[in-house]
Amino acid sequence: MPIRPKSSEEQAVEQQQTAKAIAIAGLNHWYGSGATRRQVLQGVDLEVAPGEVVLLTGPSGCGKTTLLTLVGALRMVQEGQVRVLGEELAQSSRGLRQQLRRSIGMIFQGHNLLRCLTAEQNVQMGADLLPGLGYRARRDQAREWLRAVGLGDELHKLPHDLSGGQKQRVAIARALAAQPRLLLADEPTAALDSRTGREVVELLQRLASDQGCAVLMVTHDPRILDIADRLLRMEDGRIVAME
Amino acid sequence: MNPLAAAAALWRARRIPLSWLLLTRQPVRLLVALAGISFAGILMFMQLGFRDGLFDASVTIHRLFDADLVLISPRSSSSVSMAGFPRRRLVQAMADPAVEGITPVHWNLLLWRNPQTRATRSILALGFEPTDPLFTDPALAPKARLLQQRGRVLFDERSRPEFGPVAEWFKAGRTVESEIAGKRVRVAGLVGIGTSFGADGNLLASSETYLELLPNTPPGSIEVGLIRLKPGADAAAVVARLRQTLPSDVTVLTKQGFIEFEQNYWRTSTSIGFIFTLGAAMGFVVGCVIVYQILYSDVSDHLPEYATLMAMGYRLTALLGVVAREGLLLAVFGYLPAYAAGQGLYLLVRNATQLPVAMDTGRALTVFTMILVMCMGSAALAMRRLADADPAEIF
Numbered sequence: 001m002p003i004r005p006k007s008s009e010e011q012a013v014e015q016q017q018t019a020k021a022i023a024i025a026g027l028n029h030w031y032g033s034g035a036t037r038r039q040v041l042q043g044v045d046l047e048v049a050p051g052e053v054v055l056l057t058g059p060s061g062c063g064k065t066t067l068l069t070l071v072g073a074l075r076m077v078q079e080g081q082v083r084v085l086g087e088e089l090a091q092s093s094r095g096l097r098q099q100l101r102r103s104i105g106m107i108f109q110g111h112n113l114l115r116c117l118t119a120e121q122n123v124q125m126g127a128d129l130l131p132g133l134g135y136r137a138r139r140d141q142a143r144e145w146l147r148a149v150g151l152g153d154e155l156h157k158l159p160h161d162l163s164g165g166q167k168q169r170v171a172i173a174r175a176l177a178a179q180p181r182l183l184l185a186d187e188p189t190a191a192l193d194s195r196t197g198r199e200v201v202e203l204l205q206r207l208a209s210d211q212g213c214a215v216l217m218v219t220h221d222p223r224i225l226d227i228a229d230r231l232l233r234m235e236d237g238r239i240v241a242m243e
Numbered sequence: 244m245n246p247l248a249a250a251a252a253l254w255r256a257r258r259i260p261l262s263w264l265l266l267t268r269q270p271v272r273l274l275v276a277l278a279g280i281s282f283a284g285i286l287m288f289m290q291l292g293f294r295d296g297l298f299d300a301s302v303t304i305h306r307l308f309d310a311d312l313v314l315i316s317p318r319s320s321s322s323v324s325m326a327g328f329p330r331r332r333l334v335q336a337m338a339d340p341a342v343e344g345i346t347p348v349h350w351n352l353l354l355w356r357n358p359q360t361r362a363t364r365s366i367l368a369l370g371f372e373p374t375d376p377l378f379t380d381p382a383l384a385p386k387a388r389l390l391q392q393r394g395r396v397l398f399d400e401r402s403r404p405e406f407g408p409v410a411e412w413f414k415a416g417r418t419v420e421s422e423i424a425g426k427r428v429r430v431a432g433l434v435g436i437g438t439s440f441g442a443d444g445n446l447l448a449s450s451e452t453y454l455e456l457l458p459n460t461p462p463g464s465i466e467v468g469l470i471r472l473k474p475g476a477d478a479a480a481v482v483a484r485l486r487q488t489l490p491s492d493v494t495v496l497t498k499q500g501f502i503e504f505e506q507n508y509w510r511t512s513t514s515i516g517f518i519f520t521l522g523a524a525m526g527f528v529v530g531c532v533i534v535y536q537i538l539y540s541d542v543s544d545h546l547p548e549y550a551t552l553m554a555m556g557y558r559l560t561a562l563l564g565v566v567a568r569e570g571l572l573l574a575v576f577g578y579l580p581a582y583a584a585g586q587g588l589y590l591l592v593r594n595a596t597q598l599p600v601a602m603d604t605g606r607a608l609t610v611f612t613m614i615l616v617m618c619m620g621s622a623a624l625a626m627r628r629l630a631d632a633d634p635a636e637i638f
Binding site: 108115 | 256553
């Protein structure tokens with residue numbers, strides 16, 4: 001198929017979109033089918049610049065997590081445009097999404113560490129995704145990240161022997177070890193007490209901004225809202241307020 | 244790239260040994276899996292060992308003969324039912340320029356009376372001219388000379404104990420006499436032959452003694468004719484020539500053909516092969532079920548972790564590789580104890596039954612291949628569970 005040369009206007013738009021970490025326009029998403037079909041996202045528009053920290057709040061069931069999984073290339077886009085790190089996800093191939101996920105760090109509600117690996121090995125599973133690095137270099141990076149999250153003394157502990165806050169910090173180190181350009185976090189403080197939660201989120205914000213990494217975080221936790229560059233509120237599948 | 248540099252590059256590029264850690268961090272499950280695989284392996288080793296041992300045992304005596312070619316009657320079906328053919332045929336074979344020597348052999352099962360309990364039992368008796376070579380083992384010739392006296396036999400000291408304490412008595416210096424087919428014979432010496440399927444014991448006699456024990460043998464009839472060829476002769480060509488020149492009342496075989504003739508009888512005319520192969524197949528199936536159960540529950544238990552890895556950007560093929568490597572590790576570490584136990588059990592069987600059961604490379608490889616197929620097949624089935632790992636569900 002011959003490729004139509006792009007007009008300068010189109011190129012400019014593309015450039016602009018590529019520069020964004022996330023550019024979403026007119027995103028709709030449904031669950032189920034037939035009579036039980038339910039719309040969870042209704043015309044969502046959202047842009048996140050590189051290095052920006054955006055917090056997303058809202059009642060449960062309003063579609064926050066769905067939005068996160070769509071941005072994280074974990075779910076097929078049904079309708080609308082989702083451009084993440086310059087890649088269009090609508091009608092994207094499985095291979096592209098898998099490849100893109102390597103550039104996206106994800107931190108989950110539960111820590112989702114591999115139970116059979118030590119803290120260091122868990123973080124190295126992230127570093128192992130980096131191409132062209134030798135085993136030793138990847139291991140050293142893993143150790144470096146664990147020191148950065150304050151776990152330099154717990155390298156060889158299994159998740160089982162770590163506290164909740166420590167596990168979440170290992171998860172942060174693992175996400176960052178893959179050198180992502182975008183970090184997605186879904187209620188990373190949910191399982192933590194308030195002081196630890198605050199510490200973990202501050203750490204997350206500091207390390208991400210050091211890397212120039214954009215952050216999109218879903219949270220219910222009112223004590224951490226002040227770390228955001230921008231705060232979004234979602235209700236019934238719509239982004240209703242921007243502060 | 245030279246192999247050393249390639250190995251160094253592989254070493255540099257290595258990852259966290261996830262399969263190994265998944266297995267070893269659950270030692271109880273690992274032990275159960277290894278015990279199951281080893282058990283299946285041992286079962287296969289035993290069944291195949293018995294089968295091969297029995298087939299091998301059927302030709303214990305066949306292997307000993309000093310012959311390049313063997314003549315038998317086409318009516319013979321196995322060592323327990325050898326028919327006679329005219330001895331003239333063997334002499335005719337002498338006419339071939341490549342033939343160096345011949346040994347006519349009488350062959351039959353006779354009743355031997357246990358000198359201690361007086362009970363009788365059937366024993367394989369061979370009759371030959373004591374001056375003719377019979378076995379390749381040179382130790383036989385000086386003993387064979389003792390057979391020139393009438394009524395003397397050489398007794399196989401590896402015969403089953405039911406024939407009486409002949410070897411013990413003889414070694415202790417006692418004169419051992421017994422009856423064969425109602426005729427008195429004296430043991431002139433001991434030879435080592437070994438039992439087989441058809442024969443629990445063996446004895447050698449001169450043709451003269453043999454014919455005295457079996458007076459009804461038609462004159463000039465023998466059961467086996469051994470032919471030795473001149474050095475450098477082409478055995479296949481001689482077989483072809485003899486088949487052409489000799490009448491159809493004899494079958495011309497190479498020594499290997501003679502061995503296969505006997506093994507083939509036990510393989511095809513009895514259910515031994517089937518029974519033991521079925522036993523080995525049972526081991527295989529049991530092993531499959533165990534390994535599949537272990538790997539399937541292992542994948543199920545770690546499904547959220549596999550999904551996490553997919554969310555991190557690991558390829559599905561990388562995760563399939565983790566399960567495949569688990570299968571491979573189970574195969575290798577389950578095989579080793581099975582191999583060791585197989586060796587031990589073979590020793591036990593050899594001592595208890597005198598069957599020539601031993602670990603050979605072929606069987607060791609066969610069982611390893613079976614275990615490998617078992618583990619990799621189960622891993623492949625368990626991998627289907629990985630399709631359920633949906634990274635979108637873990638948020």
